[in-house]
Amino acid sequence: MLIGVLGVAASNYFYYLAIQKTNVATAIILQYTAPVWVLLYMVSRRLQRATMQKIVSIAVSLLGVALVIDVFGGGGLRLNRIGVIAAILASLSFACYNVFGGQLVQQHDRWKALVYVLFGAVAFWLIANPPWRVVAVHYSGGQWGFLVVFAITSVLLPFSFYFSGLHHLDPTRAIVTSCLEPVFSIAIAAATLGEIVGPIQVVGMVLVLAATLMIQIPERRGEKVVAVEPME
DSSP states (O other): OHHIIIIIIHHHHHHHHHHHHSOHHHHHHHHTTHHHHHHHHHHHTTSSOOOHHHHHHHHHHHHHHHHHTTTTTTTOOOOOHHHHHHHHHHHHHHHHHHHHHHHHHHHSOHHHHHHHHHHHHHHHHHHHSOHHHHHTTOOOHHHHHHHHHHHIIIIIHHHHHHHHHHHHSOHHHHHHHTTHHHHHHHHHHHHHHOOOOOHHHHHHHHHHHHHHHHHHSOOTTOOOOOOSOOOO
8 A cells, every 4th residue: 555655646646746847758758767766776675786788778768768758859858846856756656666566466466466556546645635626626427437437548457467567577677668658659649649750759669669678688697586575
């Protein structure tokens, strides 16, 4: 439940706050520094080694995300103190549920872990944004239907798949793979909304895909990975 609050709820709240105070490009590029935090934690706890393969994969994925969201072109960064702090907190929260969520699904049934994590997030939002505030907005039946479908397709299903992935991948590999999110966002927007994908964005997509494949390749020396920390 603590992961639900400090990981899931916090990462979403701070991410949207960062967008509000800065812009989408700034929020995304700072949030996707999360792989760096994950690797630093895993190395500091001696759960993994900071191999060249991991460092290069993370660097390539960050560069790819920057190109995908056009940081160096028309979608440049817009800095704001509150927004930058919020985006960094979002990245730390994102890293939090990758690391500790990964430990949960190694120790317990992943579906039970998912239920408690989401229940923790729900409990937080019931306090932070009470139901009567939501009711006071007076959503229509169609809007409620959209919110239900949106909650299932953008929260319940993704987190279900992600926790299943954490059952098979270590946190570093999982979070680098998650950098595919902005790639798919751009690709879907191009396919369904007719948005134009520029050559720089295509290069960024290729880099993220390359980083995702690179991080999955077994290392030659056979790294010993401890998926679960010993109980203290």
